[in-house]
Amino acid sequence: MTTPSSRETTSAFASLAQLVYTGNGPDDVLGAICRTAVEIIPGADHACISTLHKNQQLVTRAASDDVAALMDRLESEAHEGPCLDSIVEDSVQHDPDIRSNSKWPRLAELTLARSTVRGMLGYQLLDGLSGRAALNVFSETPDALTQESVDVGAVLAAFTSVALAAAEREASxxxxxxxxxxxxxxxxxxxxxxxxxxxxxxxxxxxxxxxxxxxxxxxxxxxxxxxxxxxxxxx
CATH class of the missing domain: 1.10.10.10 (Winged helix-like DNA-binding domain superfamily/Winged helix DNA-binding domain)
Structure with missing residues (x-):
């Protein structure tokens, strides 16, 4: 995957901001954010935004594609993973290569057997969606999600939190x-x-x-x- 330039990244954020402040609903905003994550985060192939219900099951609110949605289901089945940990621990979760010494062994086993995903990132979303939500990023290439990926994703996650709050205020x-x-x-x-x-x-x-x-x-x-x-x- 080609690393986006700073100009492309800036343009992507500007487009997202325009989407939010022209009154589009939260669902449109969430879908656009998932697509943008794949475009601007180096190494990203799939992305989704998920909420955590009281039964500890993840619900996909938006996804860039079916692979990202599948990862929510696998994480719920494994009862572990970047989305769950980012919400519960309030921290960025990063595993660039799940093939060895993964911090989520059950999820890694399911993922390797049932998907092409090899690297994962998770960010808690601090505002909107009741505060129990996360932005999740996945790569099919081991070690493609680097520290630069983590940093760009953190900025997007922060933007997402602000965008959700703004969209909800607009709806209200x-x-x-x-x-x-x-x-x-x-x-x-x-x-x-x-x-x-x-x-x-x-x-x-x-x-x-x-x-x-x-x-x-x-x-x-x-x-x-x-x-x-x-x-x-x-x-």
Missing amino acids: ADNLRRGLHSNREIGKAVGLLMAAHKVGDEEAFQILRSASSRTNTKLADLAERINASHRDGLT
Whole structure:
């Protein structure tokens, strides 16, 4: 694998930042990060981002390919590996050649029998995904994941943590904006019902809620329809 230039690496990070801050959801961001890991980390052939559930099973949130996803399953089966250790021990995990004296012997045995992976890296992601997640990088060439690979991957892992936090904040902001919009529509509809039926706000809200239940329509959607009908009547 050709080592990327600093310009290529900078460009990759710029593209990722653009992806995050234009409001793409976390899943799109995670997929892009896995693909970028393979592009910019020297020696990397596969990458995935995984979360650790309470049952100590890994769930693949995004992967560059099927090999990376397979490694999550093998690590869960072995109950050991770079992803698990990076999350539990809060440290970078690096085994450049699993063929000899691997720190994860059970995983190494499974990997050698069922995949082409020979080197591994794992980084805990400190923000986003509930703090129980890791970026995992795999190489098919023994000793291809060098100290330079570790350093570049650490920068990408740090970026990933920040990106996840930003993406989640954006999602929360979108939810808040939708909620505020819905509340305004409901408030306006309640006001119209108060005027139309000469009732107080509590009674008007009960009318709206009952109509929502009878018609199996979300409260906010029904309120918007009432307001739209009122606007149409004014034109």
